[in-house]
Amino acid sequence: MNKRVVITGIGVLTPVGSGKEKFWSAISEGRIGTSRIEGFDTSMFEVHNGGEVRDVDPSSYMRLLDPLAAPRTTQLAVAAAKMAIEDAAFHSEEYLTERSGVCIGTTIGNGSIIEQDHDRRQKQGTKLPPDYIRNFPISYISAAVATELGFEGPNLTVPTACAAGNYAISWGADLIKDGMADIVLVGGSDALSRFCYTTFHRLGAIAPDRCQPFDKNRKGMMVSEGAAVLVLEEQEKASKRGARIYAEFLGYGLSCDAHHPTAPHPDGLGAILATERALSDANVKAEDVSYVSAHGTGTKANDSTESKALRKIFGELIDSIPVSSLKSMLGHTMGAASAIEAAACALSIYNSIIPPTINYEVPDEECVQNIVPNEPMFSRVEVAVSSSFAFGGNISIIVLGRIDK
Amino acid sequence: MNDTHDSIVITGLGVISAFGSHPENVWDALENVHNGRVKLNNYLNEFFTLENVSGIPIQNWNPEELLGKKGLQYMPLSAKYLMGAALLAVRDAWSEDQMPAPDQLGLVVGSNFAGVKTSVVFDHTTITEGPKYVSPMEAPNGLANSPASYLAIRIRSRACNTTISTGQNAGIDALGYAMNLLRNKRATSVIVGGVEELNSRVLWIYENSGLLPGKETDTAGVPFNSNSSGIVPGEGSAVAVLESRSEAEARGAHIYGELVSWGSSFSTDIRPERRANALERSITQVLQKSGLKKEEIRLIIASANGCNPQDRAEATALNNIFSEYQLPIMTVKETLGETFGAAGLFQLLSAVGVMTRGVVPPTVNLSPNTEHLNVLSGLSSTKRNLEMSGSNILLTSQDTFGSSSALLVRAT
Numbered sequence: 001m002n003k004r005v006v007i008t009g010i011g012v013l014t015p016v017g018s019g020k021e022k023f024w025s026a027i028s029e030g031r032i033g034t035s036r037i038e039g040f041d042t043s044m045f046e047v048h049n050g051g052e053v054r055d056v057d058p059s060s061y062m063r064l065l066d067p068l069a070a071p072r073t074t075q076l077a078v079a080a081a082k083m084a085i086e087d088a089a090f091h092s093e094e095y096l097t098e099r100s101g102v103c104i105g106t107t108i109g110n111g112s113i114i115e116q117d118h119d120r121r122q123k124q125g126t127k128l129p130p131d132y133i134r135n136f137p138i139s140y141i142s143a144a145v146a147t148e149l150g151f152e153g154p155n156l157t158v159p160t161a162c163a164a165g166n167y168a169i170s171w172g173a174d175l176i177k178d179g180m181a182d183i184v185l186v187g188g189s190d191a192l193s194r195f196c197y198t199t200f201h202r203l204g205a206i207a208p209d210r211c212q213p214f215d216k217n218r219k220g221m222m223v224s225e226g227a228a229v230l231v232l233e234e235q236e237k238a239s240k241r242g243a244r245i246y247a248e249f250l251g252y253g254l255s256c257d258a259h260h261p262t263a264p265h266p267d268g269l270g271a272i273l274a275t276e277r278a279l280s281d282a283n284v285k286a287e288d289v290s291y292v293s294a295h296g297t298g299t300k301a302n303d304s305t306e307s308k309a310l311r312k313i314f315g316e317l318i319d320s321i322p323v324s325s326l327k328s329m330l331g332h333t334m335g336a337a338s339a340i341e342a343a344a345c346a347l348s349i350y351n352s353i354i355p356p357t358i359n360y361e362v363p364d365e366e367c368v369q370n371i372v373p374n375e376p377m378f379s380r381v382e383v384a385v386s387s388s389f390a391f392g393g394n395i396s397i398i399v400l401g402r403i404d405k
Numbered sequence: 406m407n408d409t410h411d412s413i414v415i416t417g418l419g420v421i422s423a424f425g426s427h428p429e430n431v432w433d434a435l436e437n438v439h440n441g442r443v444k445l446n447n448y449l450n451e452f453f454t455l456e457n458v459s460g461i462p463i464q465n466w467n468p469e470e471l472l473g474k475k476g477l478q479y480m481p482l483s484a485k486y487l488m489g490a491a492l493l494a495v496r497d498a499w500s501e502d503q504m505p506a507p508d509q510l511g512l513v514v515g516s517n518f519a520g521v522k523t524s525v526v527f528d529h530t531t532i533t534e535g536p537k538y539v540s541p542m543e544a545p546n547g548l549a550n551s552p553a554s555y556l557a558i559r560i561r562s563r564a565c566n567t568t569i570s571t572g573q574n575a576g577i578d579a580l581g582y583a584m585n586l587l588r589n590k591r592a593t594s595v596i597v598g599g600v601e602e603l604n605s606r607v608l609w610i611y612e613n614s615g616l617l618p619g620k621e622t623d624t625a626g627v628p629f630n631s632n633s634s635g636i637v638p639g640e641g642s643a644v645a646v647l648e649s650r651s652e653a654e655a656r657g658a659h660i661y662g663e664l665v666s667w668g669s670s671f672s673t674d675i676r677p678e679r680r681a682n683a684l685e686r687s688i689t690q691v692l693q694k695s696g697l698k699k700e701e702i703r704l705i706i707a708s709a710n711g712c713n714p715q716d717r718a719e720a721t722a723l724n725n726i727f728s729e730y731q732l733p734i735m736t737v738k739e740t741l742g743e744t745f746g747a748a749g750l751f752q753l754l755s756a757v758g759v760m761t762r763g764v765v766p767p768t769v770n771l772s773p774n775t776e777h778l779n780v781l782s783g784l785s786s787t788k789r790n791l792e793m794s795g796s797n798i799l800l801t802s803q804d805t806f807g808s809s810s811a812l813l814v815r816a817t
Contacts, residue, residue, distance in 0.1 A: 044531065044532075044535050044536055045536055097673075098670060098686055101669075101671075102671070107548065108524075108548075109549065109570070111524055114521075114524060114525055114528055114606075115528050118528055118529055118532055119532070121451075122532060122533075130612075130613040130614070130615070133609070133610060133613035133614070134610075134613050134614040134615065134805075136610050137517055137518075137570070137572055137610070137805065137806070138517060138549060138570035139517070139570055139571045139572040139574075139575075139804050139805075139806055139808065140806055142571075142808075143671070143804070143806035143807055143808060144806075146671045146673060146807075146808075147673045147807070150673055151671065151673075152670060152671045152672060152673055152683060152686075153669075153670065153671065154669035154670065154671070155571070155669065155670075155671035155807075155808040156569065156571055156578060156669065157569070157570050157571055158567065158568070158569060158570070159548070159549035159550055159568050159569075159570045160550050160566075160567055160568055161548050161550050167567060171582065174585055174589075178585065180668075180669070180690070194528055194531065194532075195524045195527050195528045195531075195547055197536075198527050198528065198531045198536045198539055199527065199539075199544045199545075199547060201536050202536060202537070202539050202540075202541045202544055203541055203544055254511075254564070254565035254566075254567070254586075254591060255508075255563055255564065255565060255566075256512070256557045256562060256563050256564070256565060256566035257563070258507065258557040258558050258560075258561050258562055258563050258566075259558065260558070261544075261545035261551065261554050261555065261558070262544060262545050269563070270563060273508060273563060277591070390550075391545045391548055391550070391551075391554065392545065392548065392550045392551065392553060392554030392557070392566065392568075393554060393557060393558070393566060394550060394554075394566050394567070394568075
């Protein structure tokens with residue numbers, strides 16, 4: 001397990017912009033990507049905002065598979081994967097196809113099929129075609145990515161809700177460390193889902209206008225869509241082919257709150273356990289951490305318990321370590337969230353810029369205080385910790401670090 | 406990936422199946438070819454429309470007897486199956502004072518369709534009655550990881566909680582993932598489960614995927630037979646407790662067997678000959694990682710489910726590697742049904758049954774027009790005695806979309 005794993009390619013589709021350059025430019029400038037939802041009729045809900053990918057048609061990235069038979073979550077994953085491969089300047093002959101793997105996380109998977117089928121039956125009295133419905137299984141997401149890119153190594157899909165991206169990244173890294181693959185496409189993908197919107201709406205968790213993580217007056221999260229795929233390679237092989245290395249994957253920690261199906265443990269028990277294990281796995285001390293990319297959904301419960309956990313782990317250091325939440329700009333992209341945040345951490349390390357937390361106005365004494373407020377911070381990032389928490393108590397924390405160029 | 410100094414062993418088993426809630430019930434069903442098939446016409450509705458499809462549902466199981474009443478009202482069926490099987494596995498593995506600390510107890514679940522029913526109900530209710538009429542208590546049930554979530558709370562598993570959805574490979578992949586957790590000391594014990602439930606909307610997916618027979622419903626589920634008309638869907642949960650051999654031996658645990666190695670591959674081309682190549686690579690991986698030669702495999706438990714061309718691909722892969730050996734092969738899905746995310750755990754449970762009883766169950770419905778591949782002479786329509794001590798069993802599986810997995814299990 002002494003192989004080093006590095007990030008050499010980034011592909012993203014988000015409500016603030018798609019493609020690495022556009023995404024990085026938007027989050028560095030603190031642009032907000034959430035607005036009134038167009039993907040489905042929100043008139044029946046008490047809130048109407050969310051985040052959608054509008055600048056790119058993900059179906060246009062599918063070449064081998066019929067895009068009309070691919071649900072949007074799958075399309076987003078394929079598009080992100082192709083962007084990532086292009087960004088990595090990867091040539092297929094550089095690795096054996098059977099040692100090239102795929103591992104993607106998701107929350108809702110291809111659930112849009114159910115919603116489209118309901119709409120069609122209700123409005124038109126017709127059914128969806130079988131060729132579309134047959135692609136409902138979650139495993140189709142990774143299978144489609146692999147098929148489009150010719151990757152015939154391990155092919156895995158992880159539906160660990162809103163922490164799924166980090167789960168997929170860490171499993172992909174392990175596949176390389178264990179010698180099962182040389183290159184793995186890892187990430188997360190979720191299309192905007194009416195079911196998901198209904199769920200958070202019924203729980204009273206959606207903010208009416210904007211997402212304000214860690215702000216005293218925060219009113220909730222925003223349901224969004226997106227995808228991110230990272231190219232992970234074994235460091236020696238990546239260096240040998242002259243790949244640009246954004247960051248090194250240093251380690252990860254897992255845990256479970258085992259407390260409640262939807263609510264976090266009030267003392268952040270699982271968050272503490274996973275973060276401590278991630279730091280230990282990465283062989284990093286608390287004082288070495290230069291940036292925390294928080295889960296920071298903007299709900300009362302998440303942000304206060306996450307803060308409690310950060311204070312417990314880092315002590316007084318947390319008052320000097322910059323903390324930010326991308327969800328203030330993107331909303332919560334579900335299974336894609338932690339993958340997008342991992343992409344942001346890698347770019348943060350590479351560019352020495354920490355993206356801000358937008359809409360941060362009034363500090364909350366129950367939350368961490370050193371939020372990067374509304375403007376980016378220009379600071380060298382040696383080590384970034386990225387946190388993800390999910391329904392089911394699923395928790396995965398990853399640690400990325402600067403690699404000597 | 407294999408640490409020969411401290412291997413990973415199975416110390417507990419639990420099951421909720423159509424044949425009962427004890428491993429012996431499943432082993433009896435396999436050995437004596439119990440017929441659990443019933444017509445699934447009571448699932449018919451505007452979505453699932455195929456009449457007279459046979460399946461192997463769980464009937465007459467009362468979850469309250471095992472789980473108690475508390476919390477069951479809003480719990481999805483998949484979660485009840487998983488929790489039932491897991492509690493039985495936990496009781497099998499540990500006495501109450503032996504349970505590992507929550508921070509050292511991990512959980513990995515293979516499942517694909519656990520959230521389908523609730524997500525359907527939520528969305529349908531939203532567009533017909535309005536979003537305020539959905540139940541907040543059932544909000545988490547629409548996600549694939551909800552069974553694992555309920556179980557973690559019940560058994561206080563905090564080390565990790567991962568759900569894996571790789572189609573029919575999910576159970577074997579969950580075992581592979583758990584092996585990795587244990588080898589890297591991310592937990593000292595991991596409960597690995599597979600679960601799937603039958604309902605109208607899951608059957609709607611199977612129907613539209615072309616997995617179910619159309620008119621010829623009586624010829625479904627015949628493994629390795631080109632005349633088989635599709636799968637026989639099943640449901641339930643099987644669970645195994647995994648830990649390191651040193652931990653198990655230190656507390657004097659009964660050791661059912663050892664997990665040796667796991668492999669996974671994908672075929673970008675779903676033609677049987679290309680899919681066969683992917684499965685061959687998965688098998689080659691587990692052999693290489695274990696340091697074993699192919700002649701050291703004593704038994705294959707295949708994933709054949711009566712669905713062409715998957716069965717043809719599996720037969721071709723096995724033939725390409727093992728044709729020169731007179732190797733016994735058995736299948737389980739003609740009796741237990743195709744349980745997708747649970748299938749790999751049912752294969753593992755069956756492997757333990759062979760190791761425990763020294764009997765290889767027959768492959769039922771084996772007909773003369775079975776594909777003419779040498780390796781398939783290892784199938785038998787009658788049960789056979791087979792001494793398994795120290796022997797290796799290969800489990801194989803394939804997903805609908807082109808991925809395949811393999812797992813090596815060793816008898817103690």
